[in-house]
Amino acid sequence: MSPTLNDYLLLSAILFAIGTAGVFVRRNLITILLSIEIMLNAVNLSFVAFGRSLGTADGQIIVFFVMTVAAAEAAVGLAIVIGLFRHRESLNPDTFRSLKW
């Protein structure tokens, strides 16, 4: 018995939930960015599984675009983290509340 589409979607859902939990629970900017990467990869997995199931290459092309967006997001996000760390010497997102309220 080979794995079906549902198996891949279930795995993708588990990974996405892990990423979401990481964003909500962790209080470290770097780990939060890593959790976002986990979520992006979970979605990539379901894209490829759907594309394989439909017999087209479109899923893989969308994954290609998601990867470029992830690269851009990581570069800008990490630059912001460096800037924030320079100002406050902290990576805890609760330290940065100037824009809150």
Added chain:
Amino acid sequence: MTLFYLFGAVAVVASLLVIAQRNPIYSVLLLIASFGALSGLYVLLDAPFVAVTQIIVYAGAIMVLFLFVVMLLNAPHEETEHDEKIHPLRRPGPMRFGAALAAVLVVELVWALTRAGGSEPSAFPVAEFQTVRMIGKSLFTDYAFPFEVTSLLIIVAMVGAVVLARREAVKD
């Protein structure tokens, strides 16, 4: 099937450890392991191009960028320590709400997918071999415009990253 379970288990366990680690360096290294398992899954899905790109771009480029920043900041243990020792559901205010929302998301996703599995046992069709040639062809014909816009996005991100991370010039 065994390979699927092996790669899936590695991916899930490594991802769990990523968000459980206190030291960001271990988090980044574990995430690379998780990406390796995912690229194995892509091979199982007959997508060798995505598998190779996953290793080269994600594990090779993006994760090295993360590792570089973690080592540049040199702050693996900061004052989040005592805050994170508290159980997520016992923390003050919005954090408890967020942890509860994450749990709800898990329940919902598992519920939806197990119900979807009952109606339609969807095995994959027999693979017509999807080569890199196919991907390249449609990337430069049907998806030519998004592909070009991607280059613009990368340029903007690069300039933005340099501007944001640059040290302020000394005012004279």
